[in-house]
Amino acid sequence: MKNNIIILGGGQAGIYAAREIRQIDSKSNIKILGEENLLPYERPPLSKDFFLDKKKEEDLYFHSSDVLKNENIEFENISINKVDFENKKLFAKNDNVYSYDSLLISTGSENKKITLDNNLKNDIYYLRNLEEAKKIKEIVSNKNKITIIGGGFIGLEIASSLSQLQKKVIVIEIGSQLMGRVIPKQIADLVQKTHIEHGNEIILNKQIEKITKKKMAIMKFY
C-alpha cells in the first residue's frame, strides 16, 4: 500500500529514518520537512574539525541531493508550527498545509537561552547549527578572550578548539563539576586539570543570571 510518510525535522535522525524506511517500503511517498535551508548535516564537527578548518562545509552533509533523488526521498525547507494529530495535518508558518498517513517527529533539541539585555542580542552567540558555527568562527577570529557558558561536552569542545587557536578561554559552569550529567567526578577532575594546563580558566558552581551591556556576566554565587 502506498502511504504518505512525513518526517518532521531534517537532522541526523530524520535522514537516517527516511533511508531506513525506504529500504523496506519502495512505494510510499517519503518527505522530510526541515526548517534549516540545508540538507541534513553532521553537528559534531561544528565544535571541532569544522571549527578548526579540518573539515569543510561540504564534508558535513550526510548524503548528497543525488542520493535522496535516487531513493525518491523529498526534502522541503519549511518550518512547521502546528500538528493536528486527529486530522493528520501539519501547518507551516507560511500557511502551507501537509497531510500525512504516517508521521515521524525528529525535531531534535535547542539551546537554553539566557536572559539578555535586548541591546546585546547580537553580541551573544549560541552554538547549535551550521549558520551559528560559521558566525562564531568569524567573530572569534579577531577576539582574544572568550567566555563560554556551559561546561558540558560541547562547551568544553569549543574551549579546547579555541585554546588550539591560542585564545584565552573562560568556561562558566553551574554544576560542581564539568560534564556532571555524563561522567563521574574523578574523570571530570582530570578533564578540568587538562583544560587548566592548556591555559583555560574553569569556573564552577556559578549560574549566569543575566548578561549586561557592559559585557559583564552577572552570576549567582552559591
Ligand SMILES: Cc1cc2nc3c(=O)[nH]c(=O)nc-3n(C[C@H](O)[C@H](O)[C@H](O)COP(=O)(O)OP(=O)(O)OC[C@H]3O[C@@H](n4cnc5c(N)ncnc54)[C@H](O)[C@@H]3O)c2cc1C
Ligand atoms: C556543536 C555540537 C557538537 C556535537 N558533538 C557531538 C559528538 O561529538 N558526539 C555526539 O554523539 N553528539 C554530538 N552532538 C549531538 C548530536 O549532533 C545530536 O545528538 C544530533 O544532531 C541529534 O540529531 P537529531 O536529528 O535528533 O536532531 P537535530 O540534529 O537537532 O535535527 C533536528 C532538525 O529538525 C529541525 N526542526 C526542529 N523543529 C522544526 C520544525 N518545527 N519544523 C521544521 N524543522 C524543525 C531543526 O532545525 C533541525 O534541523 C553535538 C551537537 C552539537 C550542536
